[in-house]
Amino acid sequence: MRQSTQGKDLMHRIWLCVAVLYLVAVRTGIGQRLDDAVVSGRAEQRSWFRWSVVARLTRRSGLVLLAGAALAFGWALSRRRFAQAAAAAMVIGGSFATSEMLKKAVLDRPSLDTTYPFNSYPSGHTTVAVAVAVGLILVAPQRW
Numbered sequence: 001m002r003q004s005t006q007g008k009d010l011m012h013r014i015w016l017c018v019a020v021l022y023l024v025a026v027r028t029g030i031g032q033r034l035d036d037a038v039v040s041g042r043a044e045q046r047s048w049f050r051w052s053v054v055a056r057l058t059r060r061s062g063l064v065l066l067a068g069a070a071l072a073f074g075w076a077l078s079r080r081r082f083a084q085a086a087a088a089a090m091v092i093g094g095s096f097a098t099s100e101m102l103k104k105a106v107l108d109r110p111s112l113d114t115t116y117p118f119n120s121y122p123s124g125h126t127t128v129a130v131a132v133a134v135g136l137i138l139v140a141p142q143r144w
Helices: 002-025 029-044 053-059 061-078 082-106 124-139
Strands: none
Touching: 002 029, 061 082, 061 124, 082 124
């Protein structure tokens, strides 16, 4: 019984941190200016960054998502782990869908006189990276 209470406590703390991060980073002028600084800093680095492999993958996060999902799904199917294949597909697809829904429909970004009007929270790139990593971990053999 004690572990269940600790688990709920941890979940409440995590949700509180997510809410505070959203309120500070997206709904305040300071948070939006910091976000703008990151975006404009990336734009200034384009001269060398534009041709790097990382830049090409960054612009194609959907392709990375599909490739990671196909790798995880194929790996699980090749081992005849159908439940793991389904779990990996749900984690990867569900994570990306949730991130996009939150960004575009639930968590709005008010216009506070900043340069970039788009909503960058939650980060789609981070969601893709973590979702693919978790999907691959789900299908990896236990001995790894």
